[in-house]
Amino acid sequence: MTATILIIDDKPDVRLSARFLLSNYGYQIEEADSPAIGLARLAQKSVDLVLLDMNFALDTTSGAEGLYFLDKLAAFNESNGTCIAAIAMTAWANTELIVQALHKGASDFIEKPWDNKRLVQIIDNTTKVSKLKRSNLALEQQLQDAQDEVWLNSQSPVMQAFLSQLERVAKTQANVLLIGENGTGKSSFAQYLHQQSSSHGAFVSVNMAAITETLFESEMFGHVKGAFTGADKARIGRFELAREGTLFLDEVAATPISQQAKLLRVLESGEFEKVGSSHTMTAKPRIVSASNEAFETLIKQGVFRQDLFFRLNTVTLKVPALRERREDIPMLAKQFLAKHGQTHGVPKKQLSSDAERYLSAQNFAGNLRELSQLMERLVILTSDIHVTPDMIAQVQNPNSAAAPLCKSAHAELPLMTIDEAEQQLLKLALTNTNGNTENAATILGLSKSAIYRRLEKYQIVAKDFQQKAGIL
Structure with missing residues (x-):
């Protein structure tokens, strides 16, 4: 610019x-x-x-x-x-x-x-x-937000034990693999690991599921000007950006098998070449990875290298699901209410004791993300300051998120191929979420890696929907 x-x-x-x-x-x-x-x-x-x-x-x-x-x-x-x-x-x-x-x-x-x-x-x-x-x-600001984030607060034994492990590991330079369900806050914990470390470099994040196979080397290692068609200027890769810091590989299980050997080489030697260059560069950032996949199964299926897995998981930490830390739900809900109330300029709402018990009994398959979205809907859609179980139930209707996709549920659907239907659903979900890929995945019942694979397959670009919505 x-x-x-x-x-x-x-x-x-x-x-x-x-x-x-x-x-x-x-x-x-x-x-x-x-x-x-x-x-x-x-x-x-x-x-x-x-x-x-x-x-x-x-x-x-x-x-x-x-x-x-x-x-x-x-x-x-x-x-x-x-x-x-x-x-x-x-x-x-x-x-x-x-x-x-x-x-x-x-x-x-x-x-x-x-x-x-x-x-x-x-x-x-x-x-x-x-x-x-x-x-x-x-x-x-990101780090300050991370300090203030609600996932660092806990009254549950399982979460306190996890945070104790996280604190101990953060002070080392060991590679860390964070495993756990979607929405448990793995990316935030990765930032916290970096923040608490002795690193003097940057925290660089990359969603491995969002990188197309053809651009993998350019994204990770960079390229020189003229390296390929469209490379009108040089690009710094993620490893170089994170040279003395932390490189966070989100959705690491989605790394294409054809590219895993290249990733392994850098992790082992710290050496890489930019696309179009024969000059060998070095970078040995701390690697923090995250995934919700079962690596043992992926390794048996031949879609993830065992040697790469061993390089990534010097320390493996499992992030507890929200249902495993029910004691924390009322406190987390209150903090989400306060956060979203401030964002939307709405007076601070109060949870009744019945509302706290109601929330604590929920399973929250979407974990912190689902609880946060539920509290945001309460802030936006309800006018009463005192939140009751009935108010929560009204905005919690599991069909409400999918309602925009079902307006014509009783209309006769035109005959089309599965691929055509899938493309229409992807575009409709992105339209209704203003190009937010993760929210679109939630609506469609897909994981982040699954929706990114489909977007790449059909060459659908989420940013196009953000531009239509006036976000970009």
């Missing part, structure tokens, strides 16, 4: 010169002739970087107006969760002012009149650093 630069300078010729130069390098340009106007632009436009003159007509030498803007920019970034960088410009070789500007958050500085090549280089470096900071902010 092209970066947007806000140029703040009271001299039109300076702004014009910078606009012409930076536009030629593909940057989008916004302008302001004062710090006050610049602050107003920040509230109106999405900006990646500010090119800030430190001296204005009101005070041409002290830099007070520029320093004032940097203070306001820091406050803006903090309150909005943004990482807008600033490069200070000054026509005065004032070392003290430069030090003050850097102290107040300026990323770099340049003297006027500037050298074009140096200005472009500084801006290029600063935008790259800002992009990394934004990624780190997003990661920190």
Whole structure:
């Protein structure tokens, strides 16, 4: 995505010169002739970087107006969760002012009149650093969300025992295989393992069921420009991204058997080559995998390599199903109610004691995901603050999720092949879930790996339905 630069300078010729130069390098340009106007632009436009003159007509030498803007920019970034960088410009070789500007958050500085090549280089470096900071902010937010997630709270012995194991394993660098039913929170536990480890790298997640066999090597190991048709630029693979961090292989059992040897090689040696390159690279991230499949059966069937399985499961942890930790259900339900109430701007609802007992008696085949969705429907569809068993039963109707697919249940169906019917159902489910693949899988009674296989088979792209819904 092209970066947007806000140029703040009271001299039109300076702004014009910078606009012409930076536009030629593909940057989008916004302008302001004062710090006050610049602050107003920040509230109106999405900006990646500010090119800030430190001296204005009101005070041409002290830099007070520029320093004032940097203070306001820091406050803006903090309150909005943004990482807008600033490069200070000054026509005065004032070392003290430069030090003050850097102290107040300026990323770099340049003297006027500037050298074009140096200005472009500084801006290029600063935008790259800002992009990394934004990624780190997003990661920190994910980790904070993980800390706050309800799955870390438990009163049940089985869950407390699991969390104790998780805590102990997290501090090591051992590869971990998380097994358990869909919806038990395996991906969240993978993030928690990374968060609690001594790793200094990134947490990189990849859904193995969503990678097509033809793009497997490109996704996992990367490719160089021109490696194949459509490779118009180089791509960094997941192993390289997670070089010093954690690589989470979700739905790892869905890895094509033809690609498992390549995955095994990297896990054993840490070596790989990008597609189209003969240069051997190294990366040895910690591997955390997750699956709800029975590997013993898959190995017997010849669809999963036993040696790869042994590489993945240095430690195997089974995530308890929700029905195995019924003591936690009322607490989890309350926290989901609070979370979804805040998201949708609805007053906090209260569970009656009867409602707590009703929920604790449910099996919740969809585990945490099902409980979360049930509480969200309660938040959206009911107006009473006090939740009763009757209210839960009303929104819990198992047919309600599938209702959009059954509006014409009594109409005569046209004769078609099974494949044609399957394609129609997939598209209808994606339409009703605005392209959410996991929700579509739930409606159709499929696992995540099963729906991804079918989407690949029929070349159906979930993002197309998200775009129609205005999500992308």
